[in-house]
Amino acid sequence: MPDVRVSGLTKRYGEVVAVDAIDLEIAPGEFFTMLGPSGSGKTTTLRMIAGFEIPDEGTIELAGEDVSRLPPYDRPVNTVFQDYALFPHMTVQQNVEYGLMVKRVPKGERRKRAEEALEMVRLAGYGERKPSQLSGGQRQRVALARAIVNRPRVLLLDEPLGALDLKLRQQMQVELKSIQREVGITFVYVTHDQEEALTMSDRIAVFNQGRVEQVGPPAAVYEHPQSEFIAGFVGVSNVIARDGRRYTVRPEKIRLVENGSEPEPGWHVEPGVVQDVQYVGAFTRYHVALDRGGELQVLAQNLAEGSSQVLEAKGRRLRVQWRPEQESVIDESEGGSE
Amino acid sequence: MVESRLTRLFLRLGAGVTLFFIYFPLFVIALYAFNEKVTQRWPIEDWSTKWFSVAFHNESVREALEHSVLAGLGATAIALVLGTLASMAIARHRFFGREVMTFAVILPIALPGIVTGLALQATIKDVLSPLGVKFGLATIVIGHATFCVVVVYNNVLARLRRTAGNLDEASADLGADSWQTFRYVMFPQLRTALLAGGLLAFALSFDEIIVTIFTAGAIQTLPIWMYATLFRPTELPIVNVVALFVILVSVIPVYLAQRLAGGTGVAGGTTQRPARREP
Numbered sequence: 349m350p351d352v353r354v355s356g357l358t359k360r361y362g363e364v365v366a367v368d369a370i371d372l373e374i375a376p377g378e379f380f381t382m383l384g385p386s387g388s389g390k391t392t393t394l395r396m397i398a399g400f401e402i403p404d405e406g407t408i409e410l411a412g413e414d415v416s417r418l419p420p421y422d423r424p425v426n427t428v429f430q431d432y433a434l435f436p437h438m439t440v441q442q443n444v445e446y447g448l449m450v451k452r453v454p455k456g457e458r459r460k461r462a463e464e465a466l467e468m469v470r471l472a473g474y475g476e477r478k479p480s481q482l483s484g485g486q487r488q489r490v491a492l493a494r495a496i497v498n499r500p501r502v503l504l505l506d507e508p509l510g511a512l513d514l515k516l517r518q519q520m521q522v523e524l525k526s527i528q529r530e531v532g533i534t535f536v537y538v539t540h541d542q543e544e545a546l547t548m549s550d551r552i553a554v555f556n557q558g559r560v561e562q563v564g565p566p567a568a569v570y571e572h573p574q575s576e577f578i579a580g581f582v583g584v585s586n587v588i589a590r591d592g593r594r595y596t597v598r599p600e601k602i603r604l605v606e607n608g609s610e611p612e613p614g615w616h617v618e619p620g621v622v623q624d625v626q627y628v629g630a631f632t633r634y635h636v637a638l639d640r641g642g643e644l645q646v647l648a649q650n651l652a653e654g655s656s657q658v659l660e661a662k663g664r665r666l667r668v669q670w671r672p673e674q675e676s677v678i679d680e681s682e683g684g685s686e
Numbered sequence: 687m688v689e690s691r692l693t694r695l696f697l698r699l700g701a702g703v704t705l706f707f708i709y710f711p712l713f714v715i716a717l718y719a720f721n722e723k724v725t726q727r728w729p730i731e732d733w734s735t736k737w738f739s740v741a742f743h744n745e746s747v748r749e750a751l752e753h754s755v756l757a758g759l760g761a762t763a764i765a766l767v768l769g770t771l772a773s774m775a776i777a778r779h780r781f782f783g784r785e786v787m788t789f790a791v792i793l794p795i796a797l798p799g800i801v802t803g804l805a806l807q808a809t810i811k812d813v814l815s816p817l818g819v820k821f822g823l824a825t826i827v828i829g830h831a832t833f834c835v836v837v838v839y840n841n842v843l844a845r846l847r848r849t850a851g852n853l854d855e856a857s858a859d860l861g862a863d864s865w866q867t868f869r870y871v872m873f874p875q876l877r878t879a880l881l882a883g884g885l886l887a888f889a890l891s892f893d894e895i896i897v898t899i900f901t902a903g904a905i906q907t908l909p910i911w912m913y914a915t916l917f918r919p920t921e922l923p924i925v926n927v928v929a930l931f932v933i934l935v936s937v938i939p940v941y942l943a944q945r946l947a948g949g950t951g952v953a954g955g956t957t958q959r960p961a962r963r964e965p
Contacts, residue, residue, distance in 0.1 A: 400855055420858040433856035436849075437874045447860035450870070498860065 349412050351376045351502055351534040352397065356406035359392050366392045368558035369406065374502075374536060379528055381537045383545040384555030385581065390538045393555075394504050397536065398427050411501055421450075426495035427504045431511065432487045434479040440466070440490050441475035447498040465497035466490075468527060485516045492527070502534045509544065521548055542582045546570060554578050571598060572676040579678065587678065588642035594678045599645040601674040604634060605667050617669040620644075625662045627655040634661065636668055644668060712933060718926040726922065741927040750911035756823055757898075757907060758891040761830035765887045766880060768831070769838025774872070777846040778854065792840070794833045802832060803900030810901060821903025829901035830894060834887035841883035841943075842876055849875050882946040885939035893936045908932055 352374040359367040367389040374380045382390040395401045397408055399420035407416045415423050426447070434443050442449075444462040453461075466472050469489035479487055488508060495503055508524075509517045525548050528535050539545055545552050546566040553563045554577075562574045573579040576587055579596040587596045604622075611617045623643070624635040632653070634646040646668060650658065689697070722732035741747055772791055776784060794802060806829045810821060819825065853875065857867040895909040902910060912928055915921045 398855075398859060400859075419863075420855070421861045421863055425859075427856070427859045429852055429856060431852070433852045435853060435856070435871055446857070446862075446870070450857075450860065450862040450866045494860070 350374055350409075351378070351411055352380075352536065353409040353412075354393070354397070354406065355409075357393065357396060357403050357408065358405040359389075359396060359401060360404050365558050367396070367403075370558075370560050372553060372560065372563070374534060376534055377532050379525070379535045379537065379548060379550045381539060381545040381549035381552045382555055383539060383542060383552050383582070385540055388555035389558040390540075390555040391506060394427075394506055394536065394538050397502070398425055398504050399423050424501040425504055426498050426500040427506065428488075428491045428495050428508045430507045432479075432491040434487055434490055434494070436479055438478075439475060440471065440477050440479065440482070443479065443490055444475075444494045444497050446494065451498075461497050462493075465493040468496070468530070469493045469523075484512055485520065488512065488520065492524075496527070496531055496533065499531075500533060502536060503528075505535060505537045507539055508537075510539075517544075524548065546582070552582075554582065556581070571674075574676075574678070576678050579676070584645050586644050588638065588644065590640070595675040596678060597644070597670050597674050597676070599633070599647040602644060602646045602668050602670045604636070604646055604648060604661075605669060607666055609667075611667070611669060614672070615669045616672055616675070617667055619665065619667050622661050622664050622666065625659050627658055632658040636666075638668070715926055715929050716933070719923075719930040721923060721926070724920060724923055737923040737927045741924045741931075744924055746906070746911060747908075747924065747928060750906045750908045753823060753826070753905055754892055754907040754909075757826045757830055758888045760823070760827035761834045761891040762884050762887045764827065764831040765834035765838045766884055769835045769883060769887075770842050770876070770880065772835070773839045773842040773846060777843055792836055795836050799894075799896035800900075803829070803897045806832070806897065807900040821901065822905055825901040825903065826898055826905065826907065829897045830891040833894075833897070834891055837886040837890060838880070838883035841879045841886070845876055845879035878946045882943040885943040885946075889936045889939040889943075893932055 350373040352372065354370055354372040357367055357370045357372075358365070370389070370393060372393075382393060384390045392401060396403050397410075399415070399418060399422075403416060407414055409415065410424055435446065438446070441459075441462055444465055445458045448458040448461060463472065463475070466475060469492050471486060471489050471493065474482070474486065474490075479490065482490065488511075491508070505524075509520050512520060521544060524535075537545075537548065546569075549566055551563060551565055552569045554561045554569060556575075556577045562569055562578050569578065570582055573582060573596060576585060576594075576596070579585045579587060584599050585596065586599055586602075587594060605611070607619070618638050618640060620636040620638040622634055623637050626633040627650075629650075631647050631649045634648065635643060636646055637643050648658075717730060718726055719737065720733050720735060721730045722734035722736070772787075776788055776791075806825070810819065810825050810828075814825070815821075853871050854867050857871045858864075862870065893909055895907075895913060898907055898910055906914065908928060909932070912925050912932075915925050
């Protein structure tokens with residue numbers, strides 16, 4: 349039985365359809381990410397699972413029980429908010445104990461469990477501080493401890509790392525993932541950062557305009573995007589139209605070869621001109637205009653080349669090639685010819 | 687902007703004149719409270735504090751004071767409950783007519799007191815008295831509550847807007863029902879705002895006269911007693927003492943309320959002082 353099952357979920361704000369008949373199934377213990385740009389409906393979906401918004405249509409089941417109409421305090425889920433929403437007048441310890449306190453867990457047990465939770469997020473000894481005395485990263489950990497101390501069936505995380513700087517964010521990504529493995533709670537994670545989604549998730553649901561366009565493991569979503577939107581949002585959109593098909597190829601799957609060289613048997617080969625070259629340190633990004641129409645981005649690792657060598661490629665005629673199985677056909681309904 | 691010395695002098699003079707303009711009459715009445723004679727003549731010749739004792743032992747003054755305090759407490763209590771509920775509804779929920787509601791709650795401040803008074807009198811006489819509500823302390827409380835609600839409402843709303851918007855969601859998410867959320871999360875956030883709003887409401891009620899005239903019936907509050915006694919020359923010194931008392935009872939809560947509302951709330955504190963730079 350899935351931990352979370354969402355069927356036909358719809359939410360409208362006046363004329364705007366924020367969430368449009370979404371179906372999702374999330375397995376127990378899964379790290380499930382809802383990825384999409386702002387306004388795509390991912391946060392509204394999360395808020396409906398939490399109980400902050402009531403759906404206009406559809407149902408939400410948690411562990412088989414329909415909770416669609418239950419208030420937040422009667423649902424076996426907890427939320428980590430984007431701005432943490434720590435109670436400013438309480439100490440860290442009181443914040444973490446809050447969920448247990450309102451459920452009348454005895455004081456001794458409450459204290460012990462809160463201390464364990466703080467230890468898990470590496471904040472042991474910070475219990476007596478006020479949230480205002482903590483750094484952003486520490487507040488984030490308190491918010492996490494405050495949620496997992498209740499041992500919820502499902503933990504909802506609403507862009508929890510959004511307010512942190514890059515380095516801290518990457519560190520917290522690793523930590524979140526290891527905490528999730530340790531506690532075994534199902535995580536439903538909302539983010540607009542595709543890299544974050546690809547690194548952390550077991551499965552990703554890509555949201556666009558209130559709909560789910562694709563659900564699958566990171567590699568499937570990245571390497572075989574099912575729509576032009578996903579090709580562009582998760583990575584770079586390399587869409588070309590050939591012989592009535594529209595498809596995309598990931599830039600690092602494409603090879604650049606000299607004009608005279610022997611083509612690999614079975615590979616798709618096309619001539620083109622290098623329009624632009626960007627040296628990015630570990631790799632180089634080439635923009636190649638194809639003779640048969642369309643432009644592709646190509647990434648190549650700088651294995652032996654230096655910046656002066658790669659920059660010389662600008663304006664050169666050459667060939668691009670890739671294996672046909674790297675092509676991902678995009679839904680025909682997405683558009684006709686270019 | 688850099689002003690010339692003359693401009694600066696001129697502005698300071700202006701500020702001085704303004705303050706003098708506002709406070710001189712109050713100063714005069716305060717001095718008269720210490721006038722030994724029954725008749726008022728400037729300058730005061732003989733000083734005395736004997737009228738304080740006389741006023742303190744005056745039966746009708748004591749009774750009026752009791753009425754004023756009770757009316758103030760009653761109106762403040764109603765204002766605290768209704769003002770808090772209204773502000774929470776406005777701040778937390780988007781509903782149809784939200785703007786209209788905001789306007790409607792604030793309007794009584796702009797309405798002339800005499801209109802409010804007349805309207806209340808008509809309502810009490812024609813609607814409430816057949817139901818058994820007679821003119822008296824209860825009707826004063828109702829009348830005062832109509833304008834006291836506004837100050838509580840404004841104070842609480844300002845605080846709600848300043849606190850992080852989703853603390854109540856976080857509380858509900860952690861399993862607290864609405865009452866627990868109010869008790870453990872919202873009330874601690876609002877405590878000083880409620881105190882400030884309550885003090886202001888009490889001060890407003892304590893010196894109110896126009897609405898009181900229309901709702902009091904035969905009962906006298908301190909301002910009504912003062913107004914009624916003003917025309918009896920022999921009791922004028924007592925009126926002056928009571929006036930000084932009313933000034934103090936009105937000013938102190940306003941001063942405290944201002945410190946509470948603007949002071950060390952939740953969000954403040956750290957932002958007010960600029961960061962110190964290393965030399």
